[in-house]
Amino acid sequence: MNRRAHPQAAGLIPRRTFLAAALPLALPGLAQAQEKSAMEKIRASGVLKIALYKDNEPYSDGTMAKMTGLDVSLGQALAKALQLSPSFLPFDAGENMGDDLRNMVWKGHYMGYGPADVMLHVPVDKYFMGENRQAFIFAPYVREHLVVLSNAKVLDSVRSPEDLKGKKVAVEQGTGAASAMMGYGGGLLSSNVSIFKSGVEAANTVLLGKAEAAFVSLAQAEAAIFQMKLDRKDWAFSKLNMPGVPPNGWPLGMAVKADSKELATLLDNALDAMRASGELLAMFQSHGLTLAAP
Secondary structure, three states, rough: OOOOOOOOOOOOHHHHHHHHHHHOOOOOOOHHHHHOHHHHHHHHHHHEEEEEOOOOOOOOOOOOOOOOOOHHHHHHHHHHHHHHHHEEEOOOOOOOOOHHHHHHHHOOOOOOOOOEEEEEEOOOHHHHHHHOEEEEEEEEEEOOOOEEEOOOOOOOOOHHHHHOOOOEEEEOOOOOHHHHHHHHHHEEEEEEEEOOOOOHHHHHHOOOOOOOOOEHHHHHHHHHHHOOOOHHHHHEEEOOOOOOOOOOOOOEEEEOOOOHHHHHHHHHHHHHHHHHHHHHHHHHOOOOOOOOOO
C-alpha cells in the first residue's frame, strides 16, 4: 500500500467559557457572541475546502487550476450536496499519513497552507484512526487493492511471486508495492523490477508491450486501460499475496477535524445518498474504474 493510501486534548477550560459561566447576568449578550461552530463558518463562507493529493492518478492529478480524477468528481458532488462551492487544496504527500492529516486536516502546514474542511483518499483503518485522534476518519467510499496487470495472451495469471522470475515487472516509486517486489525473497526479483513515477505509467509499460507485468493498484491498472481505450477483457488482473501487502486491500474514506462531527455527518449522508441513487457507481464508471465495496 502506498503512503497515500495507508492507514491528547489538554483538558483546559477556555477562559472565555469560564467567564460566561461565572457572569451570566453581567454579560447577557455573550452567548450570541460566542464563536461560530465549524459548520456555521463553512456555511457562511459558501465554500467547502477539499484536500486532494497531487500526482495521485486516477484519483487526483493535474495542476492547481485544473485537477482531474475520481476524487475531484467526488469532491464536487459532495460540495453540491451540501449546497456549497468546492475549493480544492492539492498537496504533496508527506513522509507518512499522519503528517498529511496534521498538515491538511487538523492543524495546517507551517508554510501557511491549509487546513481544509475535509480530506479525501484517507485509509479507514482502526489502528491508524487510534494513532490520529485529532482527525475524525469516516465514510469509506471504495476498497483499493494491488494487482498484477499482464497481457492475458502472454501471462494469463500470476499465482506466486516466483511466476515473475525472469520477467520485467513495473512498479511505482516510493510505494508499498515497490518495496514488496524489491524485497521479496531477499531480493529474488529485484533485478527484474523497473521503477516508474506513477502506477499508471507503470501499467502503461505492460499495455505497450515493454514489460510483462506491473504490480500496481487496481484503479491505476484500469485507468491506464481506459485512457488508451483498450478492451479490459484482453488484460489479466492477478491478486498476489506478498509480505507487507494487505491481502484484502484497504478502504478509502474521508477525514475532518475531530470537532467537525456535524460536517462529517452531512458528508456521510451525502455519500449514502449518492450510493443509493447510483450516482457514485456512475462516477466510477465515467473514470473507467470499478467501484469495489469498502
